[in-house]
Amino acid sequence: MSHYTVAFAGNPNTGKSTLFNLLTGMRQHTGNWAGKTVITAEGEFTHNNHMYRAVDLPGTYSLYSNSADEEAARDYIIFEQPDVTLVVLDATSLERNLNLALQVLEITGRAVVCINLIDEARRLGIDINLKAISKRLGVPVVTISARNKIGIEALLDQVERVATGAFITDPMRIIYNDEIERGIAELTPMVEQMIGSKYPARWIALRLLDGDDSLLASLKENIKSKEIPEAKEVIGYGVTC
Numbered sequence: 001m002s003h004y005t006v007a008f009a010g011n012p013n014t015g016k017s018t019l020f021n022l023l024t025g026m027r028q029h030t031g032n033w034a035g036k037t038v039i040t041a042e043g044e045f046t047h048n049n050h051m052y053r054a055v056d057l058p059g060t061y062s063l064y065s066n067s068a069d070e071e072a073a074r075d076y077i078i079f080e081q082p083d084v085t086l087v088v089l090d091a092t093s094l095e096r097n098l099n100l101a102l103q104v105l106e107i108t109g110r111a112v113v114c115i116n117l118i119d120e121a122r123r124l125g126i127d128i129n130l131k132a133i134s135k136r137l138g139v140p141v142v143t144i145s146a147r148n149k150i151g152i153e154a155l156l157d158q159v160e161r162v163a164t165g166a167f168i169t170d171p172m173r174i175i176y177n178d179e180i181e182r183g184i185a186e187l188t189p190m191v192e193q194m195i196g197s198k199y200p201a202r203w204i205a206l207r208l209l210d211g212d213d214s215l216l217a218s219l220k221e222n223i224k225s226k227e228i229p230e231a232k233e234v235i236g237y238g239v240t241c
C-alpha cells in the first residue's frame, strides 16, 4: 500500500475542514465564519488501496506572509512538499478564490483544484466550465459538495492520478512585466545555488524581489545552508514590485 500526503489549502470558509472530516472521520471544527482552523490538523484516509495522510491547513487568501496562517500554509507547501496540494475553492466566488490557486501553482504543480459548494452555485444559477478551467490551470479540476457528499469519488480519483504521477500536470505560471521577469531571471539561479533545486526557486525569487523577509527567515530556519544571506543583502537587490 503506497502512502501519500495531501495538504488542503484554500481561502477561509471554503469547506476544507468539512471535506477533511468527511474523508478522515475526524471532527475538525467547521462553521460559517472565517479562521476556524488555526492549527494544522492531520488525519488519514484510504482510496483504491492507497493510504493518504490528510493535512488541513489554515484558510488563507494568499501565501504572501501577511499573517501567521499564511506563513504556516506557505511553509508547509514549500518545505514539507506534500505529494498533492488540494486547493479547495468556493464555487460561488471563483474569481477571488482562483487567486490562491494560481499562487499554489506557482509553487507546485502537484496540485488538484477542487471547486466546492457546487450545490450552492447551482442554486444561484452559476454555470462552471470545468473543462476550460482545467485546461487553463493545467491540473485536474473537480466540482464537489463536501456537505452533500457529491463528487468525492471523482475527486479522490484525480488526487490519486496526481499522487501516483499518472497525470502529468502542466501548471499555469503567471508571466509578469519585463522588469519583474528580468529580476526573476537574475535572482533564480542565485536562489537555486543557495538552496538547491528541490525548492521552487522562481517563486522564491519573486517573493524576495517583493521584499518578503518572512520567507527568507523561513528559508534560513528550514534549510540549514550557510549560504542563505541576511534579508538586507537580498532585499533591495532587485526591482521594487
Ligand SMILES: Nc1nc2c(ncn2[C@@H]2O[C@H](COP(=O)(O)OP(=O)(O)OP(=O)(O)O)[C@@H](O)[C@H]2O)c(=O)[nH]1
Residues within 6 Å of the ligand: 010, 011, 012, 013, 014, 015, 016, 017, 018, 019, 029, 030, 031, 032, 033, 034, 035, 036, 037, 038, 058, 059, 060, 116, 117, 118, 119, 120, 144, 145, 146, 147, 148
Ligand atoms: N452549501 C454548502 N455548504 C458547505 C459545503 N461544504 C462546506 N460548507 C459549509 O461552509 C462552511 C465553512 O466550512 P468549513 O469546512 O469550516 O470551511 P474551512 O475552509 O475549513 O474554513 P477555515 O477553517 O476558516 O479556513 C460551513 O458552514 C460548512 O457547513 C458544501 O458543499 N455546500
Ligand SMILES: [Mg+2]
Residues within 6 Å of the ligand: 016, 017, 018, 028, 029, 030, 036, 037, 059
Ligand atoms: Mg477549517
